[in-house]
Each structure stands twice: as structure tokens, then as C-alpha cells.
Amino acid sequence: xxxxxxxxxxxxxxxxxxxxxxxxxxxxxxxxxxxxxxxxxxxxxxxxxxxxxxxxxxxxxxxxxxxxxxxxxxxxxxxxxxxxxxxxxxxxxxxxxxxxxxxxxxxxxxxxxxxxxxxxxxxxxxxxxxxxxxxxxxxxxxxxxxxxxxxxxxxxxxxxxxxxxxxxxxxxxxxxxxxxxxxxxxxxxxxxxxxxxxxxxxxxxxxxxxxxxxxxxxxxxxxxxxxxxxxxxxxxxxxxxxxxxxxxxxxxxxxxxxxxxxxxxxxxxxxxxxxxxxxxxxxxxxxxxxxxxxxxxxxxxx
Amino acid sequence: xxxxxxxxxxxxxxxxxxxxxxxxxxxxxxxxxxxxxxxxxxxxxxxxxxxxxxxxxxxxxxxxxxxxxxxxxxxxxxxxxxxxxxxxxxxxxxxxxxxxxxxxxxxxxxxxxxxxxxxxxxxxxxxxxxxxxxxxxxxxxxxxxxxxxxxxxxxxxxxxxxxxxxxxxxxxxxxxxxxxxxxxxxxxxxxxxxxxxxxxxxxxxxxxxxxxxxxxxxxxxxxxxxxxxxxxxxxxxxxxxxxxxxxxxxxxxxxxxxxxxxxx
Numbered sequence: 065x066x067x068x069x070x071x072x073x074x075x076x077x078x079x080x081x082x083x084x085x086x087x088x089x090x091x092x093x094x095x096x097x098x099x100x101x102x103x104x105x106x107x108x109x110x111x112x113x114x115x116x117x118x119x120x121x122x123x124x125x126x127x128x129x130x131x132x133x134x135x136x137x138x139x140x141x142x143x144x145x146x147x148x149x150x151x152x153x154x155x156x157x158x159x160x161x162x163x164x165x166x167x168x169x170x171x172x173x174x175x176x177x178x179x180x181x182x183x184x185x186x187x188x189x190x191x192x193x194x195x196x197x198x199x200x201x202x203x204x205x206x207x208x209x210x211x212x213x214x215x216x217x218x219x220x221x222x223x224x225x226x227x228x229x230x231x232x233x234x235x236x237x238x239x240x241x242x243x244x245x246x247x248x249x250x251x252x253x254x255x256x257x258x259x260x261x262x263x264x265x266x267x268x269x270x271x272x273x274x275x276x277x278x279x280x281x282x283x284x285x286x287x288x289x290x291x292x293x294x295x296x297x298x299x300x301x302x303x304x305x306x307x308x309x310x311x312x313x314x315x316x317x318x319x320x321x322x323x324x325x326x327x328x329x330x331x332x333x334x335x336x337x338x339x340x341x342x343x344x345x346x347x348x349x350x351x352x353x354x355x356x357x358x359x360x361x362x363x364x365x366x
Numbered sequence: 367x368x369x370x371x372x373x374x375x376x377x378x379x380x381x382x383x384x385x386x387x388x389x390x391x392x393x394x395x396x397x398x399x400x401x402x403x404x405x406x407x408x409x410x411x412x413x414x415x416x417x418x419x420x421x422x423x424x425x426x427x428x429x430x431x432x433x434x435x436x437x438x439x440x441x442x443x444x445x446x447x448x449x450x451x452x453x454x455x456x457x458x459x460x461x462x463x464x465x466x467x468x469x470x471x472x473x474x475x476x477x478x479x480x481x482x483x484x485x486x487x488x489x490x491x492x493x494x495x496x497x498x499x500x501x502x503x504x505x506x507x508x509x510x511x512x513x514x515x516x517x518x519x520x521x522x523x524x525x526x527x528x529x530x531x532x533x534x535x536x537x538x539x540x541x542x543x544x545x546x547x548x549x550x551x552x553x554x555x556x557x558x559x560x561x562x563x564x565x566x567x568x569x570x571x572x573x574x575x576x577x578x579x580x581x582x583x584x585x586x587x588x589x590x591x592x593x594x595x596x597x598x599x600x601x602x603x604x605x606x607x608x609x610x611x612x613x614x615x616x617x618x619x620x621x622x623x624x625x626x627x628x629x630x
Contacts (some may be wrong), residue, residue, distance in 0.1 A: 075627065112483050115623040134485045142483040148476035150376070152383040164372040165484040207480065 065090045065215055065246040070120035073106050080106040082270040083120065088263075090214075093237075093247045095261035097254065097359055102268045104250040105145055107109060108217045111248070112142045125215055138166070141213035145220055147204035150152060151193030155184055155203050158192050159210060166211035178206035182236065198229025205236065216240065219250045234260065254355040264355070266362045277355050288329050288351035291320040291334070294344035303341050304334060321351060369486050374493025375500070380471075381464050381498070390463045391502055395456050395510035402449040403517040409442050442522070447593060450539055451583035453514075456507045457548035458576050461499035465555035466569035468495045470562055473625065482622050492617060496552050503548040511540045534595045538602060546605035552573045553612035560620045 066088035073081040081103040094219045098104050109115045111124055113133035122129040125139045150158050156175060163222060164169040179185040182202040192203060193280070201221070221237065224232035230253075237260055240247060251257050257264050258277050265274040281287075293300070301313045304322060307328050312323040320338075324330045327350065338345055381387045472478035481491070515532060522528055555572035561569050586593055 109626065114479065114482055114626055134487070137483060137485040140483075142480065144476070144479045144483070147478040148478070148480050150380055150477055151475060153376075153379055157379065161372060161376045162480070163368055165486050167368075167485070235387075307490070312607060 065092070066094075066122075066124050066248060068111075068120065068122040071107070071122050072120045072201070073103070073110060073115070074118045079269055081110070084267075084271055084273065086265065086274070088208060088246060088248060090246055091210075091244045092263065093241050093249065093261045094149070095257035095264035096248060096250045096267055097252075097257055098250075098262055099363060100252075100266035101115075104267060105219055107267075108142070108248070108250055111136075112140055112217055113137055119176055123218045124252045138211070139213055139215060141208035141211065143201075143216070143218045143221055147200040147222070147303050149192035149195075149200055149203060152191055153328045154189050155192050155195070156188040158203065159207055160166065162207045163210045168211050168235055174210050174212075175206075178209055182206050183232075188300050194227075195272060198225050198232070201225060201229065201233060202236075205233065209240075213245070215246045215248070217248045219253050220252065221249060222251070222256060252358050258355040266359055268363055277358075281352070281358055287324055289322050289324055289331060289334070290349050291322065291338060291343075292346040293318050293320065293338070294346060296320050296343070300338065300341060300343055303337060307333065310334070373491060374498045377464070377468065377495060377498030378502075381467060384467065387463050387467070391506055392462050394459055395506045396513075398449075398453055398456055399510045399514045399517070401452070402446055402514060403521065405445050405449070406442060406494055406518060407521050409438075409445055428616065429611045446518075447535070448583075448587055450536065450593060451579060451586055453507075453510070454543065454547060454579050454582075455576060456510055456541065457503045457544040458551045458579055459573075460503035460506055461548050461552040462555045462572045462575060463569060464502065465495065465501040466559055466572040467477060467554060467565045467618070468499065469559035469625070470565045470568045474486070474565065479626055482626070488617060488620055488622065492556060492620060494554060496549065496613075499552045499555070500545065500548045503551075504545050505616050507540060507544045507548075511536075535593060538595060538598045542602045543598060543605060546602060547579070549609045550605060550612055553609065553616045557612070557616045557619045560616075560625060569576040599611045 066086065068084050069085045070195075071081060071086075072079075072085040084107060096104050096107065105327050106115070110117050110129060111122055113136050116130060124136045127135040127139070129136065150161070153161075155181070159175045159179070160171060163174055168174050175188075176185065180207065184202060184206070185198060187199070192200060195203065205218075205221070218237070222233050222297055225233065232338055233258060237247065237249070241260065247260075248255065249261065261277065263276050264276060265271055296315055296318045300320060301315045304310050304313045304320065307327060311321055311325065314321040322334060324334075331348065335345060335348065382391075469478070472481065472537065518532075519528060551572070554575050555568065558571045559568045585591055591597065
């Protein structure tokens with residue numbers, strides 16, 4: 065649905081995006097992660113034909129960026145970094161303008177549908193300037209969806225929102241995901257990316273890595289299992305290190321943190337070894353690294 | 367065409383909530399109508415019948431005063447002619463106020479990016495914004511002229527004088543030069559608006575287009591030239607060419623990428 069090859073953007077001498085190769089499948093939710101100034105917004109702007117690539121190619125919904133820009137604009141929805149509403153105009157009129165520009169057939173029907181879905185229908189006649197930040201963001205999402213785009217670009221959809229508003233927006237994105245739309249999310253919120261995205265790409269001027277959040281955790285940190293004991297010492301750690309499949313053992317308080325390739329098949333052997341060595345095993349759990357830790361590790365390495 | 371209408375309606379819905387714009391659109395035409403009417407009213411009762419022939423230059427009386435006008439009538443024709451250039455401020459000042467806010471206002475509210483992400487073309491967007499500024503200006507000019515004509519009809523008793531005042535020069539000025547000068551002002555304002563980030567700066571710089579009109583007014587008052595139908599027609603042709611050039615330049619200056627990436 066979204067395909068790029070060597071997509072590059074330079075502003076003077078500053079390289080904003082370098083040789084980006086990307087493939088986002090239809091119906092996929094793709095998270096584009098990166099620090100401030102990494103080039104995420106520039107990438108979205110290139111893919112939505114707002115700015116032209118310096119070189120490289122890109123297609124969105126099968127249409128070529130630079131050659132079929134109007135077709136791309138017709139089929140893609142964009143939530144820009146800031147909602148950018150006409151504050152003096154009502155919420156309904158804000159949507160009407162865009163519905164007409166997107167050549168929506170049932171203007172009123174579509175406006176009402178999304179205002180209701182996002183809980184803004186009762187405030188539809190109020191000026192957008194009287195809305196809270198969260199409401200404006202929801203209104204901007206409605207605006208991006210009026211023409212029922214199959215591809216949706218969301219640039220920081222929950223940035224600056226309070227937890228409740230962010231939760232509502234995330235739930236709504238989850239609903240859109242269920243409808244089978246292709247969603248490209250730029251975000252700093254790694255918890256959000258973890259929950260919503262099928263795959264994520266970590267980006268800092270160029271693409272560092274693309275994978276599912278689970279695979280990224282595995283490839284960066286391996287999988288770690290925590291064995292809680294009544295008493296743990298270095299001797300138990302030394303015993304476990306002798307097992308051929310154990311990659312690393314750390315003893316922290318009365319816990320053994322063991323890095324394994326395949327915990328599902330290797331855990332029983334570890335448990336047997338610990339019990340055989342006289343350890344009092346209390347319980348076993350997996351140590352889950354947050355996507356944030358994975359991200360920081362990757363960005364630091366870059 | 368539908369997208370252009372959408373932009374025009376959107377612009378009007380937005381700008382006519384701005385008090386400064388409403389003030390300019392209503393107050394300026396009224397002021398510039400009231401001044402010549404006031405002059406006509408006062409001159410009517412104070413000018414002696416023979417004064418025109420002695421006070422006005424001969425070439426002026428020959429070119430402006432048809433035979434059959436008294437000296438007093440001729441003086442009134444001359445004075446009202448002096449105000450014709452001032453009248454041209456209406457189609458310049460109104461669209462400048464509207465158009466200067468047009469692009470830069472969208473920049474400051476960050477509404478331009480979602481707008482540019484729609485399938486609207488640059489030409490449709492600029493034509494929409496241009497019409498949104500030109501139409502009120504032209505209508506205000508016509509309305510002001512209508513009020514002026516009606517007021518003159520009430521004030522002036524002489525039919526010959528009325529015919530002389532509403533002659534070909536005025537028709538060309540109001541119905542041809544007015545719209546052309548409005549388009550020029552809007553194109554200039556849109557160009558400035560595309561390149562600056564503050565609506566006030568855009569408006570102040572755009573107001574530069576008023577200077578040639580004021581220069582024309584003072585030049586005429588100083589007797590540097592006489593506004594006759596031929597000269598106004600020449601001005602109209604020059605404006606037509608300038609409009610074409612300015613509109614072309616406006617579309618060249620309006621670069622989506624620069625506007626999006628350079629605003630702060």
C-alpha cells in the first residue's frame with residue numbers, strides 16, 4: 065500500500081530523510097518511531113505529496129508520488145502534527161469545507177457519522193476555537209476520515225493530549241485498524257506503538273530497523289525469564305551458566321534473571337536444574353522489555 | 367469550480383468575523399462617498415457663476431467642461447473629478463485587508479497544511495482566495511458609486527452637470543479600472559502573504575499598492591495630468607497586463623513546499 069525506494073529529502077545541506085526503503089502492506093498499522101527532528105514529519109509530507117522528494121521514488125495506494133499527486137491526495141487521509149482548525153468556524157463547517165474539497169458525495173451524512181463516532185455531535189455548531197485540545201484532535205481525525213481513505217497518515221495523534229483523551233483517540237485508531245485500513249503512525253509514544261502497531265520502523269534520518277515490536281525486543285535484548293527464589297546466590301547462577309542454551313544469568317536480590325533463546329522449551333530444564341540444586345522456587349515470570357527500552361537501545365547504537 | 371466556491375465561502379465565513387475587515391469594508395466606501403458628496407453640496411451654494419473661467423486653467427476647462435455648463439457647474443465637475451482617484455482606494459484597500467490575512471492567517475492557525483493535503487490545486491486555491499477578496503471590494507465600489515450617484519442626483523439640480531459627472535471616464539474608472547486594480551492589489555497581497563509569517567506585516571507591506579493610487583490623486587490635484595477618458599483607458603490596459611503578470615507571479619511565488627517548511 066505504501067512503498068518507497070531510496071526516498072531522500074535534503075533541505076540545503078541538511079539531510080532530513082536518507083534512502084528510505086519501506087513497504088507497508090494493506091491493512092497494516094505501521095509505527096514510524098524516531099526522535100524529534102528525525103525526519104518523520106518530512107517523510108509523511110513526502111508521502112502525502114506536500115513536499116517533493118529530492119530523489120528516490122514512492123507510491124501510495126499504487127499512485128506515484130510526484131506524478132499522481134492528486135490521486136494520492138484523494139485516496140489518503142492525513143492527520144497533521146497540529147489540528148489546524150478554523151477556530152472561528154463551527155466544527156460542522158470545518159468538516160463541511162474538507163468534505164467538499166475531498167468531493168464527498170454524502171457530505172452531511174459523513175459529517176454526522178464521524179461527529180457521532182467521535183462524540184462531538186452535540187457540539188457540532190460550536191466554534192472549533194472553543195474546543196479542548198483533545199476535542200480538536202478528534203475533530204482533525206474526523207476531517208482526515210471524511211472521504212473514507214484506505215490509507216491514513218497520523219502524525220503524533222496523541223501528542224499533548226491528557227491520558228483520557230489519548231485513550232479515546234487510541235481506541236478510535238484501534239477501531240479503524242479493525243476496519244482494515246492501512247495506518248501509518250508517526251509517534252514518540254512507544255507504549256502506543258506497542259499497543260496499536262503490527263510493525264514498527266525505528267528511524268533517525270535513515271531507517272534503522274523494521275520489525276514487529278515482539279521481534280524487536282527479541283533481537284535487541286533476547287528473552288529473559290525471572291526465577292523468584294526464597295534465596296538466590298552466585299552459586300545457583302554458576303550452575304545455570306553450565307546449561308548450553310543459557311545465554312546470560314544475572315543474580316539480583318533473590319531473583320535469577322536468565323536470558324534464553326526459547327523459554328517455552330528451555331524453562332522446564334532450568335526449573336529442574338534449580339530444584340535439583342536445592343533452590344526453593346517461588347514463581348517464574350518473563351521479563352518484558354518495553355518498546356521504549358528497545359527504541360533507546362537502537363537510537364543510542366545509531 | 368466547486369472547490370473554488372468552497373474556498374470563497376470559507377474565506378468569507380472566516381474574514382467577515384474579523385472586525386477590522388468589516389470596518390474596512392463598510393467604513394471606507396462610506397467615507398470616500400461622503401467626502402465628494404460633501405464637497406458637491408458645499409460648492410453648489412458657494413461658487414460664483416463666473417469663477418471657473420477665471421480660476422481654472424484653460425486646458426482644464428476645455429477638456430472637462432462641455433459647452434452649456436456654467437462656471438459654477440464646471441468647478442463642480444472639476445472637483446468631483448479630483449475625487450475619482452480617491453474613489454479608487456476602495457477596490458485597493460478592501461481586498462488588501464482581506465487577502466493579506468488569507469495565506470498568512472492560515473499559516474498562523476496551521477490550517478494550511480491540511481488544506482494543501484486535499485486534492486485542491488494551487489490555481490483553484492489562489493483563484494478562490496483571490497475572488498473572495500475581489501468580489502467584496504468590487505461590490506463595495508459599485509455600492510459606493512451607487513450611493514454617490516444617488517446623492518449627487520439629490521444635491522445637483524442641473525441635468526447637464528449630472529451627465530458630465532457620470533460620463534465615460536467614471537464608467538471606465540468604476541466598472542473596468544476598479545475590478546482590475548482590485549485584482550492587482552489582491553495578487554500583490556497574496557504574494558506578500560505567501561512569504562511572511564505575520565498577518566500585520568502582510569497587511570502593512572501589501573498596503574504599498576495604495577501608493578500609486580494616492581500618487582495619482584495628488585498628481586491630478588497638482589495639475590500634473592488631467593484624467594480624461596483616453597488616459598483612464600490607457601491605465602486600464604496597463605492594469606490588465608499588470609494583472610496577468612502579477613497573477614502569474616503569485617502562482618510562482620506560492621510554493622507549497624516553501625510555505626510549509628519555512629513557516630515558524
